[in-house]
Each structure stands twice: as structure tokens, then as C-alpha cells.
Amino acid sequence: MKKKKSSIGWRNENKRPSLSEVFSSVSVPQQKGIWKKLFAFTGPGLLIAVGYMDPGNWATDIAGGAKFGYMLLSVIFISNFFAIILQHLALKLGIVCERDLAQACRDHYSPFISFILWILCEIAIAACDLAEIIGTVLALKLLLGIPITWGVLITAIDVLIILFFQYKGFRYIESVVAVLIFTILVCFSFEIISSKPEIFPILKGIIPDPEIMKNSHSFYISIGILGATVMPHNLYLHSSIIQTRNYPRTIEGKKMAIKYATIDSTLSLSLAFFINAAILIISAATFHKAGHTEVADIMDAHKLLTPILGSSLAGVFFALALLASGQNSTLTGTLAGQIVMEGFLNIKLKPWIRRLITRLLAIVPAMIVSIVYGEKGTTELLIISQIILSIQLSFAIIPLVNFTGDYEKMGSFVNGIILKISSWFITIIIVLLNLFLLYDTFLGRR
Incomplete structure (x- = not known):
């Protein structure tokens, strides 16, 4: 006998509510103008x-720019377009179904499938956290001379910082993020101006080049860029944090929320x-142009920036942006x-316990590699983490595209025909690219 669904379109x-401690905590003005509403959703x-x-x-952008100049700009552009579509689907799922993607998977799939998806997602988050740790550690070494191993231990304190700001209110977290993004923007604006890139090669690089697919090394880096750009955990995150806004949970209120x-x-x-x-352009305009085509290491990139650009501030801004990025x-x-x-598990742990578990899963491999292999090993680990993210991406995208294209779940908000075709096309491209990546990696052609 088929199990009766307890709500329309869902098994369970x-x-x-997702992130119950901050759910619907940011007010949205109902009678104010467009700009005030947009600010509320920003x-x-x-x-x-x-x-x-x-x-x-x-790591992937520096390697791509140094080795292939501006050629892989097209990969970043296409990946970003994919990201815009997929993040739109994620926020729409959260607003319409009042579930984040993890809850939606749990409420749709069998417990066994949900458990497998949870394990895969945890691996991806650990890989992502690994990249964040390595970035912060390298930045601390570049700015303050702190050894890699000690830097790994210091990153454990990040957990306390996050808890502090979340208890202050979700808007505080968003404000901190905005300040750090502005810091990165200022740093890279300085680097771009200093590197004096060529405009026409940049414009040419945005147009896809068939050589990308023919060269196994450029293809490998392209998959890494895709994995680093379209992040699987971001789909879960967006479908949740959009629900922090206190908009009317009505048809009109949801339409307004999706729009802004x-x-x-x-x-x-x-x-x-x-x-x-900007990262790839700076790498192309400095390293590739100067003949340093084998630069794939953040530490090497930092060392070469100052002598090539002739400014002592170049290395400082580079390291500062890296630290802001990691944090x-x-x-x-x-x-x-x-x-x-x-x-996925429908359990609620204390935030500090959950974050400590996440951080430890990433700190252990980072510590082992930093002790055994040093700086070079951490950089290789950084690139590998992006490949893991790219492979896991399919297991987040397929449920998302499936749910938002299901009329029983979305009702009048179901994806239109153009969006359905576009989202499934993106999904197929990502799945095929990852199959090529696995084939290329295991056959050792790279």
C-alpha cells in the first residue's frame, strides 16, 4: 500500500522552520517604496x-591565468551564469515551500536516500571548510609570518566569532560579510590597476575557446573553476537564509519576496x-605575461607579485584579500x-557543537598535510577540495531542479518551460563534465 503524503507534494x-533561531527575524516594510524593500532583502x-x-x-583562477592567460575567463563567465540560475531556484524553493533544500530532500526521498545525500553533502562541506582553513592559514603566514601548523589551530577560533555575531542578530552577520567583501573588492581593484591588463585579450577570453576541451590540463582546471564557482552548499544555504525575512507567507507576499x-x-x-x-586577469597579466606559466601556488603568486608589479603594497593587498576571503x-x-x-536529520544541535564538528572534520586533514608536506601540500589539497565540490554538485542540483519543476510542490510558482529547459540543460552539462573529470583523473591522462 502506498504511503499517503502528509502535505501536498511531500512524503513527510x-x-x-529552517534556522529557527533567526527565522523571519528581519522585518520587511510592506507599505514602503521599492528601495526600502530591496534594502530589506539585501x-x-x-x-x-x-x-x-x-x-x-x-588556486584554480591563479593556475588558469598563469598557464592559459585570459582563455579561461569564459569558464568563469559561464559558471557565474549557471550560478545565477541555480541560486534563483534555491531561493524560490525556500520561499514557496518554506523548506530549505535539505529539509525538502528529507521530506521527499526515502530515509536511505536522504542519508546518502546527507553524507555526500557533509563531505562537500568538509572540503569547502578545508579550503577556507587553508586560505586563512596562508594569509596569516603572509601577513604575520605565523607558521602553517599554528595557523591551522588558530582557525578553530572562527567558531566563536560566528556564534557571537549570530547571537547579536542575523543582520550583524550580513554586515560583517559586506565589510569583508568590500575589503576584497578594494584590494583587487588596486591589483587590477597595478597589473595594467590588456582590454582586447580580456574581451576575447570571455568567448569560449574550443582549445579548453582539447587540452586536458585546461579542462581539469576548468572543472575546478566550476566546482569553486557553483558551490553545492550554497544551494542549501540560500534556500534557508532567505527565510530570515519577515515577508507575508501569502501568494502575493511570496511573489514579492522572490522578486527582490x-x-x-x-x-x-x-x-x-x-x-x-579579477584574480584570473591579474594572474594572466602578471605571471603569464612574464613567462611564469607554472605558477599554481598562492605563496608563489604572492612572492612574484611585488617584483613584477614593482609595488610593495601588491603583496600586502593580496594577502589581506585572502584573509578576508577565508574569514x-x-x-x-x-x-x-x-x-x-x-x-537532513531533523535534529537540532547547539550551534557551537555543530560548528566544532564541522571545523574538526576539516582541521584534521589540513593539520596532517601541513605537517607532512608543508605549503606545497596545502595548495594541492586546496585544488583537490574544489574537485570534490564539483563532483558533489550534481547531487545537490538534481533534487533542486526536480523540486522547483514539480507542480505538486510549487503550485503556480512552478518553473516555466524556458526555466525548466535551462535548468535541466545546466544540470546535464555539469553531470557530463564531472563524468569527463572522473574519466580523465582515473585514466591518468592529466
């Missing part, structure tokens, strides 16, 4: 954009594209960890 009924997009400019992007949340998300991801592209990603990565565990 959702019993707890914030979640910035938290999502953080995942698109984390330290994992640095999509504007916030798109503008924030456009900013992330600029920063992502920003820590804020969003640990929030995503809490959302995923609570959503």
Missing part, C-alpha cells in the same frame, strides 16, 4: 556570493564574477553545515 510534513545574496570568491577559487531576493542574488553574484575574474567563507560554510545537519 515539515515540522521545524544580505542573503552577499552571503551566497562569498562562496563564489572563497580561497578555493584563488532574485535582484539581491543576481547583483551579488555579478560582484562575485568581477572578483573571480568570509568560514561564516557561510559553517552556517551551511548547521542547515544541512538539521535539515
